[in-house]
Structures are given as C-alpha cells and as structure tokens.
Amino acid sequence: MEYLKFCFVFSCCVKFADSVFSTDTPQAPAPIPKDKLLVLTVATQETDGFLRFMQTANYFNYTVKVLGMGEAWKGGDVGRSIGGGQKVRLLKEAMEALADQEDLVVLTVDSYDLIFAGGPEEILRKFQQANHKVLFAAEGIIWPDTRLADKYPSVRSGKRYLNSGGIIGYAPYVSRVVSQWNLHDNDDDQLFYTKIYLDPLQRQTLNMTLDHKCQIFQNLNGAVDEVLLKFGTDRVRVRNTAYDSLPVVVHGNGNTKMYLNYLGNYVPNTWNYDHGCSHCDDDVVDLSELKEYPYVLVGVFIEQPTPFLPEFFQRLLTLDYPKDKLKVFVHNNEVYHEKHIQKFWEANRNVFNTFKVVGPEENLSQGEARNMAMDECRKESTCDYYFSIDADVMLTNRQTLKLLIEQNRKIIGPLVTRHGKLWSNFWGALSLDGYYARSEDFVDIVQRKRMGVWNIPFMAHVYLVKGSVLRNEMKERNVFVLEKLDPDMGFCRNARELTSHREKDSPSPESFHMLRPPKGLFMYITNRHDFGRLISTANYNTSHYNNDLWQIYENPVDWKEKYINENYSRIFTENYLEEPCPDVFWFPVFSETACDEIVEEMEHYGSWSGGRHEDRRIAGGYETVPTDDIHMKQIGFDKEWLHFIREFISPVTLKVFSGYYTKGYAVMNFVVKYTPGRQSYLRPHHDSSTFTINIALNNKDSDFQGGGCRFHRYNCSIESPRKGWSFMHPGRLTHLHEGLPTTNGTRYIAVSFIDP
Structure with a gap:
C-alpha cells in the first residue's frame, strides 16, 4: 500500500516537472482570414459622410454591405435625440441569413460619421486577442439613460459605457443579440444594446464585453483631448494617448463630427508629409471635355464701405471664364459705392449674360440679400453653380472659377488671406459656443505649408456651391438667417447640420418623427493655388475725394x-x-x-x-x-x-x-x-x-x-x-x-x- 502511494506521488511530480520544464509552447489560435470579415452598415442616403466612409473602407479593401439604401428614414433625429432603432431592425433582417455561419465575423458600424484608420487584418487580430464572442465600442459618457450608470460593471481603467456605433462579433452571437429587437424604428438602438449588455446572464451567455481601451473603436465624444494624429510614412493614424492605442475605427459621435472632419483630412491617407494630398484629383471635372461651360450665377456683396472697389470689379471682369455664361447679381448696401457700380455697368453693360443690381434703397439686411441672390440660382434649372464673393476679396488668380469647378465639390472656397496676417476666409475649428477656434493645422494651411483640399466647419467671403445642391439638399430658402448668428455663420451651420423637415407626403401624426438622419454637407477650402487676398475694410474713411x-x-x-x-x-x-x-x-x-x-x-x-x-x-x-x-x-x-x-x-x-x-x-x-x-x-x-x-x-x-x-x-x-x-x-x-x-x-x- 505504501508502495502504491509512492508511485502515485512520483508520477504526479514527473508530470508537474514535464509541464514546468517542457520546451513545447501552447499553440496560438490561427489568425482569422480577412475574407471572414463582413462589414454591415446602415445608410439610407449617400451623404458626404457616407462617401467618405466608403472611401476609407475601399482603401483598406473591406467587404462592406450597405443596408437600407434608398429607404425612407424613420429612425428619428438621432443627431439631437434618441432614435436609430431602424438600424437594429435592418441589421436583424440581414443577420437572419448569416446566423449559421460560425466562422464569420461581423463588424457593424455607423457610416455617416465614421472612418477606418486600419485594415481588416488588424481589426481581426485585435478582436481575436480580446477573446470574446461580441465586442461593443465603449465611451466615457453614458447615453441615453444616465440612471443605468450604476448597473455597469466597474472597470479599473478604460471607458465604462457602451456605444452602439461599433459592434464586432461572430455572426451567430451577433444574430442572437439583434434577434431580440421587437421595438419601433424610432426607438433608441443604444438603449436596446445597453439593456442586453447590462443583463449579467446575457453578458455571460453571449460572452460580451466592451472595448474599454479603444483598441478597435475610438469614440470621440468626451475623448477629443485623448486623441492626436500619428504621421507615418505610408499613412496617418489616430493615436489614443490615454491608453497608447491605435484604434482602427474612429467614430465622431455626439458633437465631435467637426473634429472627425479634421481627422478625416489626414486619416488614413488623405494627406501626409511625404506625398501631400492623395485625393485632391479624385473625381475632378475636366472642363476641356465639356461641350459648353456651366452657367454660373455670381453673387457680389458690398455690405460696407470697401476700398479698391473699381479694382474689384476689374478683377471680376478679367476672370478667365466665358462672360456669356456668367450672370451677375450685385447687392450694394452703400450709397457711396453707387457711382462705382454705375461707372462699371455703363462700360460693361453688354459683357455679362445678365447684370442685376439691388441697391441700398431696397433696405435689405445682409442675410436677406444673400438669400435673394442664392434663390436666383435655385429657381433656375440652368444655373449650374452659385459663386458668392464679397467685395473685400481680391482674386488675383484669373483661373479661380475654373479651378473651383474642376474640384467637383458641393461647396468649396479658395483660400484668401489678409496680407501679412493669419486672417483668412475659413476657420479650422469651432469653439463650444460655435465661434472661431484655431485648429492644429490652421497656420500651416493659411501659410500654404500644407497644400490640399480641406474639410472645414466655417467659410465666408468667397465660395462656390453647386446649383443642384441648392435645389435639393439646401432647398430651404432661408439659409442665411438664424437667430443670433451673422449670415455667414447661419449659412455654414445650415450646411453642417442639414436635416430635412418632416416628410410632406406623410400626413399622419407619426410623420413628425420621420426625420432623415443628419446629412450635413461638407464644406471645403482649397489652397492648392494662390488665389488672392482679403482686403481690410476697417477704418475706411469715405470723407475724402479719393x-x-x-x-x-x-x-x-x-x-x-x-x-x-x-x-x-x-x-x-x-x-x-x-x-x-x-x-x-x-x-x-x-x-x-x-x-x-x-x-x-x-x-x-x-x-x-x-x-x-x-x-x-x-x-x-x-x-x-x-x-x-x-x-x-x-x-x-x-x-x-x-x-x-x-x-x-x-x-x-x-x-x-x-x-x-x-x-x-x-x-x-x-x-x-x-x-x-x-x-x-x-x-x-x-x-x-x-x-x-x-x-x-x-x-x-x-x-x-x-x-x-x-x-x-x-x-x-x-x-x-x-x-x-x-x-x-x-x-x-x-x-x-x-x-x-x-x-x-x-x-x-x-x-x-x-x-x-
């Protein structure tokens, strides 16, 4: 008996020694092939944000399936309140055909306010390292029900709360999550996922967790100060300095969409120090191949006494563009300048297609005058572009109008600056109260140390808008008048936060909720060429003869x-x-x-x-x-x-x-x-x-x-x-x-x- 005990103990010791001193290492799981990753996103319209999302996805060769394109949006005004349930319903329907594919990894993300910073291989590797079946994006701000905060599992480090803008998981498990949806399209998607995640049993059964340290998902809301750009030789990354991570998916949730636009000017390969602008020549228009030049309505605004006005008009006259394709609308708010306009008109009355002047006797506010000019283009189907220019802009580049049209953007302006100063016609960022803030790259753009086409939140003085945009996305005619905002700020806010009004063909009471998601227009400034300058109208004394x-x-x-x-x-x-x-x-x-x-x-x-x-x-x-x-x-x-x-x-x-x-x-x-x-x-x-x-x-x-x-x-x-x-x-x-x-x-x- 003692002998048997000895043998048993000896055998255990040998096995323990073998396990300790063995040179064999456990086999790491095989990497998930990138063709086993499917990206699902919901988009009912091809907004500027959606097109940017697809551009970044195509750069990394993601396989993307778009759900709901062309459908009426019934998911509420998700930019301002709860909603988004329509996304879950569409995802639920799509997952029914994928539920039995056990080796398929599904990544579901938003698209209007999201970009990719890395490729499928990286995202699959990080998902595999997380060792869970379903991984949700995380953020530091709880939404939409703050009363649920205490029910979240505590974390030592990292973001604690769930964000529904990014989910990655094996298809069967994702299907089991979304199959529980039985609510309305305008109910809140994030609240739905939150309640499932906060159920301890479901969290364990479905093996769910959050991406606490932003290895895969970076939500910008509440985290802008943690994020900076990391320039590499091949592409630009977003780096989270709090966790020293390089997120793959960057989401401009909440009020951070303008900051996402700033990041999108660089990430993943839009601009870097080695090659400059990578996409500036994408989808450009070759004017030489057109049968005829587009019609342009030029809106000229003289809103205060402005020096060198005759020279301004002379530069307008010398623009290298067929004058029979230019219709000119002038709003003059200064009696002093009537003599200058009269002299120019008498000398050039037959040069332009049309030349219309609205003078100070009309007593229009600046916003009303700008609305009137824009509406002149909006109501004419032959108006291809609306070119707005203030009298304090000296365009020294005769090709300006052609160069802007060739860039083929919905709204684009040429960079003009005040001589010797950083004063320009755009802002690189906005403060919390909606006014000027200096972006990190503002000075370099103004000084043309970084040249390209830049997505910016505010522009003024001079810009070009497609006529089709005025007749569709911006068909509301009062775009320049917003309470407590000057006309330029009103126009830019309307463009950035564009959301259509209630559906007119839906007379039912619930139509109030049938708002499309925000489809904000991107506004661009180009500094690829030297276009001209802004003159100062301050301290302009009109009491002299000259x-x-x-x-x-x-x-x-x-x-x-x-x-x-x-x-x-x-x-x-x-x-x-x-x-x-x-x-x-x-x-x-x-x-x-x-x-x-x-x-x-x-x-x-x-x-x-x-x-x-x-x-x-x-x-x-x-x-x-x-x-x-x-x-x-x-x-x-x-x-x-x-x-x-x-x-x-x-x-x-x-x-x-x-x-x-x-x-x-x-x-x-x-x-x-x-x-x-x-x-x-x-x-x-x-x-x-x-x-x-x-x-x-x-x-x-x-x-x-x-x-x-x-x-x-x-x-x-x-x-x-x-x-x-x-x-x-x-x-x-x-x-x-x-x-x-x-x-x-x-x-x-x-x-x-x-x-x-």
Missing part, C-alpha cells in the same frame, strides 16, 4: 498695385533710372492713377497758398522762396505721405547715394501748382533738406507747356518731366536750382524736403 489714397497702412499690397509705377521694381532689378545731371537721379515711382488722384484731392481741397511770403503754416510764418501750394498736412495726408517716403523713396536713396541711410522724415511735404496767371516759375534757391524729391503729377505738352528744373552749378536743365517720375537731388550747398517757367496750362509737382 479715399483709397489713405489705404497705404491698411491695405499696402493693393495700395502699391494701384498707386506705384509698374516699373518701380525695375529700379533695383535692372537699374532702371537715369542721371540727367550730376547727382540728380530720375526714376519712376507713381502710377498715372496716383498722380491724377493726388491732383484731384488738392483741387477738391482748393485752398492754394497763392505763393505769398507770409505763411502761417510754417515755423516763423515767413517763406523765403514761396510757392503756390497745398501741404499734405492740410488734407490729412502727412502720415501716409511719410510712410510712402519710407517705403518707396528710402530704398532708392540707399541705391543712388550709397552709404547714406535716410531717416525718411520730412516737415515740408506739399503739392505745387504752376500756372502762367498765378505763379509760373521759381527763382534760384537751395532746399532746406539733405535731399529732395520732386514728382511730376501731370504730362508736359498735353497738360502744360514749359516747366522743368535747372541746376546752376552744373548748367544742367531737365525740361521734359515725365508723369509719375521723380527727381532726387541733394538739397543744401551743391544743387542750387530754379523752376523753369510754365508757359501754358497748369503744371503740378509733389515735393518733399527730406531729412531737413
């Missing part, structure tokens, strides 16, 4: 384009200047427009000094060598003129007087008027300056006869001044000079004694 002259600070680029001679830059690139007398340099600086407007401004002011010695405008009240003039200070232009000297005269000074660095300061800045009847010449004198500029403001022969300047020391005269060109010469000691007589007409010059 108000744009004062815009040298607010809008320096447009000021330079309008008022600086087109050959000015050649001074530095081609040495485009002359030296007609020793140390007297002659160069182009003003455009003809600048010369004309300065003269007009002075004549409009009208108080010429008369060339008298007594002059209260200067220190001491006595001018030794007086001229018939008006000082820049008298018309309130002295600060702007000094800025002009620093920006455009000082660089020339450094070039011609090497080693001298001017302060760009002058006390005496004035326009002189020479006429035979008042003052025709100026006697020899020295200027009280280190150097002087003398800019001709009109043309010899056509405007006056005679004139010019003679330098005595060198016996050198310049008798043929060129309009817009400036003399620059030393002021003291060496360059005694006189103004030669004007024999006929009126001669105007602008003079500054610089560095007195």
